[in-house]
Amino acid sequence: MRQSMIDMVYQIQDEICKALQSIDGVDYRQDEWTREEGGGGRSRVFSGGKVFEKAGVNVSVVHGTLSPQAAQSMGGGHELEGKDLDFFATGVSLVLHPHNPMAPTVHANYRYFERGEGEKEGSWWFGGGADLTPSYLFEDDAKHFHQVLKNACDQHEVADYPTYKKWCDDYFHIIHRGERRGLGGIFFDDLNSASKEDCFKFVTECAHSFLPSYLPLLEKRKDMPFTDEQKEWQQLRRGRYVEFNLVYDRGTKFGLTTNGRIESILMSLPLTSRWEYCHEVVPGSQEDLLSQVLKEPRDWLID
Amino acid sequence: MRQSMIDMVYQIQDEICKALQSIDGVDYRQDEWTREEGGGGRSRVFSGGKVFEKAGVNVSVVHGTLSPQAAQSMGGGHELEGKDLDFFATGVSLVLHPHNPMAPTVHANYRYFERGEGEKEGSWWFGGGADLTPSYLFEDDAKHFHQVLKNACDQHEVADYPTYKKWCDDYFHIIHRGERRGLGGIFFDDLNSASKEDCFKFVTECAHSFLPSYLPLLEKRKDMPFTDEQKEWQQLRRGRYVEFNLVYDRGTKFGLTTNGRIESILMSLPLTSRWEYCHEVVPGSQEDLLSQVLKEPRDWLID
Numbered sequence: 001m002r003q004s005m006i007d008m009v010y011q012i013q014d015e016i017c018k019a020l021q022s023i024d025g026v027d028y029r030q031d032e033w034t035r036e037e038g039g040g041g042r043s044r045v046f047s048g049g050k051v052f053e054k055a056g057v058n059v060s061v062v063h064g065t066l067s068p069q070a071a072q073s074m075g076g077g078h079e080l081e082g083k084d085l086d087f088f089a090t091g092v093s094l095v096l097h098p099h100n101p102m103a104p105t106v107h108a109n110y111r112y113f114e115r116g117e118g119e120k121e122g123s124w125w126f127g128g129g130a131d132l133t134p135s136y137l138f139e140d141d142a143k144h145f146h147q148v149l150k151n152a153c154d155q156h157e158v159a160d161y162p163t164y165k166k167w168c169d170d171y172f173h174i175i176h177r178g179e180r181r182g183l184g185g186i187f188f189d190d191l192n193s194a195s196k197e198d199c200f201k202f203v204t205e206c207a208h209s210f211l212p213s214y215l216p217l218l219e220k221r222k223d224m225p226f227t228d229e230q231k232e233w234q235q236l237r238r239g240r241y242v243e244f245n246l247v248y249d250r251g252t253k254f255g256l257t258t259n260g261r262i263e264s265i266l267m268s269l270p271l272t273s274r275w276e277y278c279h280e281v282v283p284g285s286q287e288d289l290l291s292q293v294l295k296e297p298r299d300w301l302i303d
Numbered sequence: 304m305r306q307s308m309i310d311m312v313y314q315i316q317d318e319i320c321k322a323l324q325s326i327d328g329v330d331y332r333q334d335e336w337t338r339e340e341g342g343g344g345r346s347r348v349f350s351g352g353k354v355f356e357k358a359g360v361n362v363s364v365v366h367g368t369l370s371p372q373a374a375q376s377m378g379g380g381h382e383l384e385g386k387d388l389d390f391f392a393t394g395v396s397l398v399l400h401p402h403n404p405m406a407p408t409v410h411a412n413y414r415y416f417e418r419g420e421g422e423k424e425g426s427w428w429f430g431g432g433a434d435l436t437p438s439y440l441f442e443d444d445a446k447h448f449h450q451v452l453k454n455a456c457d458q459h460e461v462a463d464y465p466t467y468k469k470w471c472d473d474y475f476h477i478i479h480r481g482e483r484r485g486l487g488g489i490f491f492d493d494l495n496s497a498s499k500e501d502c503f504k505f506v507t508e509c510a511h512s513f514l515p516s517y518l519p520l521l522e523k524r525k526d527m528p529f530t531d532e533q534k535e536w537q538q539l540r541r542g543r544y545v546e547f548n549l550v551y552d553r554g555t556k557f558g559l560t561t562n563g564r565i566e567s568i569l570m571s572l573p574l575t576s577r578w579e580y581c582h583e584v585v586p587g588s589q590e591d592l593l594s595q596v597l598k599e600p601r602d603w604l605i606d
Contacts, residue, residue, distance in 0.1 A: 031581070045580045056580065176559045235575070242576075243569075246549035247559065256479040256550065266546075269578040272538070273545075276574065277348045277359065278334070278566050 001124070001196045002088060005112040006061055008200075009092035010042070012110075012207045013059045016094065017044050019211055020057070023218065024049030028057075033261050037064035043264045047271065051103075051222050055096040056267035063088040070258050071115075084116040084123065091128070092207065093251070095268040096214075101234035103221035104134035104141065105182070105241065106214050107268070109251065110207045112200075126199045127189040128206060130213065131168055133182030133241060135234040137290045139300075141217045142183045146300040148213035149186045149206070156202035158194040161186065169297040174244050179294040181244045233287050235274035242273050304427070304499045305391060308415040309364055311503075312395035313345070315413075315510045316362045319397065320347050322514055323360070326521065327352030331360075336564050340367035346567045350574065354406075354525050358399040359570035366391040373561050374418075387419040387426065394431070395510065396554070398571040399517075404537035406524035407437035407444065408485070408544065409517050410571070412554065413510045415503075429502045430492040431509060433516065434471055436485030436544060438537040440593045442603075444520045445486045449603040451516035452489045452509070459505035461497040464489065472600040477547050482597040484547045488516075536590050538577035545576050 017028055026049035034040035039062035046055040066085045091111025098105070110128035118124040132145045146165070153161035168187035172180055186206075191199050245252050245268055255265035281287040320331055329352035337343035344363035349355045369388045394414025401408070413431035421427040435448045449468070456464035471490035475483055489509075494502050548555050548571055558568035584590040 029580070047580060054578075054580065176565050239572070242545060243549060246546060262479050263581050266578060267580055269542070271579065272575060272577050274575050275357075275569060275572040277332070277350060277357065277570055 001112065001118070001200065002090065002114070004200060005203075006090050008204050008207065009059050009061075009090060009110070012092050012210075013042065013044065013057050015208075016211060017057055019215065020046060020052070020055060020096070023215075023222075024051045024055070026050075031263075033264070035062055035064075035259075035261065037062075037259065039063050041261065041264060043261075043267065045267060051098055051100075051218070053097045053099045054267075054271040055094075055098075056264075057092070057094040058264050058267060059090075059092050060264070061090040066115075067258070070254065086116055088114040088118065093268075094210075097238070097270045098218065098222060100222050100224060101135045101226050101230045102138075102224040103218055104132050105238075105270075106130070106132055108207075108210050110203050112203070122192065124192060124196065125189070126191040126203050128203055129164065129168055129171075129185060129187035130206070130210060131172055131182055131185035131187070132214075132217075133237070135237045135290065136230070136286055137183075137293055138217075138221070141220070142298075142300045144216060145183070145185060145213050148209050150301060152202075152205045152209040153186065155205060156198070158191065158198050159188070159202050164188045165299070172244065174240060174248070176247070177240065177243070179240070179291070180297055181241060181294075183293065183300070184297055232274065235272060236276060236279060237290075238270040238273035239275045242269055245269060304415065304421070304503065305393070305417070307503060308393050308506075311507050311510065312362050312364075312393060312413070315395050315513070316345065316347065316360050318511075319514060320360055322518065323349060323355070323358060323399070326518075326525075327354045327358070329353075334566075336567070338365055338367075338562070338564065340365075340562065342366050344564065344567060346564070346570065348570060354401055354403075354521070356400045356402045357570075357574040358397075358401075359567075360395070360397040361567050361570060362393075362395050363567070364393040369418075370561075373557065389419055391417040391421065396571075397513075399521075400541070400573045401521065401525060403525050403527060404438045404529050404533045405441075405527040406521055407435050408541075408573075409433065409435055411510075411513050413506050415506070425495065427495060427499065428492070429494040429506050431506060432467065432471055432474075432488060432490035433509070433513060434475055434485055434488035434490070435517075435520075436540070438540045438593065439533070439589055440486075440596055441520075441524070444523070445601075445603045447519060448486070448488060448516050451512050453604060455505075455508045455512045456489065458508060459501070461494065461501050462491070462505050467491045468602070475547065477543060477551070479550070480543065480546070482543070482594070483600055484544060484597075486596065486603070487600055535577065538575060539579060539582055540593075541573040541576035542578045545572055548572060 024046050028044040028046050031043045041060035043058045046052045066087050093109040095107045108130035112126050115123045150161040153159040164186035168184045171187045327349050331347040331349050334346045342365035346361045349358040369390050396412040398410045411433035415429050418426045453464040456462040467489035471487045474490045584594050
């Protein structure tokens with residue numbers, strides 16, 4: 001399974017980066033890196049192109065020994081004992097921040113984890129998901145994005161879209177703001193309720209669903225006209241993105257406390273962001289509309 | 304003591320805001336707020352003036368009952384029992400971010416804390432400090448800032464500049480970057496090793512030292528010429544400021560998890576900031592010089 005997943009994430013990185021390159025009109029920068037404690041990865045970052053302010057697609061394949069502290073924050077849910085602190089993890093992770101405030105930021109991550117030999121029950125699991133973070137609400141975009149993810153879930157008995165949709169809303173929660181990071185998508189972790197093979201098939205399908213879920217939205221929005229005020233609102237929303245990632249995101253925390261490659265972990269942060277004291281949206285404005293939805297997540301596929 | 308400290312922090316807020324107003328050429332915005340669980344505060348924020356990109360001076364006077372979790376992260380060091388979860392806290396906190404990249408960001412905070420009745424040993428303490436965060440290194444500025452703080456410490460038996468200087472370097476540590484937030488200053492907490500009165504006198508002297516420690520630097524730097532590249536470097540440094548405050552700062556974490564007033568807590572964040580993937584400074588440049596000092600804190604008053 002380790003090798004199957006490694007092959008899959010590298011292939012997905014290639015596929016996605018090829019598509020982004022053709023849209024953005026520039027080459028990505030590639031860094032292959034190794035981790036002192038074991039393993040490494042391949043980061044690819046776009047910047048300075050016509051479409052993306054900053055966009056990163058990262059693969060990592062790491063192994064080593066967890067600190068008990070890191071192990072606790074890790075999930076998997078089985079008892080910690082002796083060599084179970086050994087771990088193996090591989091995954092692909094991406095965050096795309098387009099220039100145009102009408103084009104949504106998107107994040108996706110698919111990963112496989114083993115503790116010890118990864119044979120015992122509960123010692124291996126998959127996790128992942130994808131979520132959409134626009135600055136302006138286009139309901140059709142949210143519906144399309146969710147529909148593609150639901151279709152992927154519906155084809156696999158191990159997956160359940162409504163559960164994963166709610167999990168996503170609950171996870172990407174900026175608690176101190178009382179708002180969600182974005183319009184959600186799916187999120188799942190500790191997935192091991194079917195065979196490794198069946199879980200892998202589901203995760204592979206999700207990963208292949210990324211481009212169809214997002215590219216149509218990007219194509220529709222990337223060249224829309226926008227005002228300086230709309231760009232500024234985007235910058236404020238980017239600030240909230242930073243708040244979530246640095247205060248709450250488990251992956252970021254895990255990376256920062258386990259001597260991960262900082263530049264790859266913080267690749268998710270936007271190029272620029274903004275914090276205005278007591279910023280308030282105009283009631284009834286487009287900005288207000290988005291804010292309302294972030295306060296009360298909607299079910300996009302029911303009507 | 305509660306009332307003496309309250310009077311002092313409001314007076315200091317007035318004094319500092321009056322000085323900032325005359326430099327910045329604009330009025331501050333004032334918000335008086337109350338906290339559902341008890342107490343409130345007065346926030347004053349400058350923005351849109353000639354000197355400050357964003358500058359906030361906040362007073363809070365709060366009381367209530369700590370969650371056991373909040374109590375643990377609280378300090379004071381005495382055993383938790385029954386009504387000791389009752390707390391009272393008051394303090395003044397400021398963060399000033401000037402426009403000009405040659406003019407340093409500065410932070411100061413002085414606070415008084417009680418648990419329960421605040422009479423038992425270890426059930427009351429003072430804390431605070433001030434630290435300087437420039438984007439460019441001017442050694443004279445660092446020396447002046449530290450010298451004023453050392454002078455304040457030297458006049459009070461309860462205080463020890465070398466200890467507080469090191470504490471500051473240790474506290475404002477962006478661990479995942481291997482660098483300090485800035486050039487330090489002083490930091491102390493759990494201060495109760497003399498009488499309340501003597502501790503209060505020291506803290507009051509520190510608070511009154513703020514303007515003399517910082518204003519001369521601001522006057523010297525606020526109108527210096529700078530390039531777009533220097534402004535961009537400032538924005539990258541602002542990003543590091545955000546990283547420290549959201550990932551490590553105990554005051555910020557405490558505020559975010561105890562239902563504090565979010566806008567006052569996050570007032571410390573800069574108006575704008577920037578994250579570039581794998582940014583590297585040119586060896587030997589002014590940016591490199593600052594980076595080196597952040598990696599290895601210096602003793603500014605020894606030569």
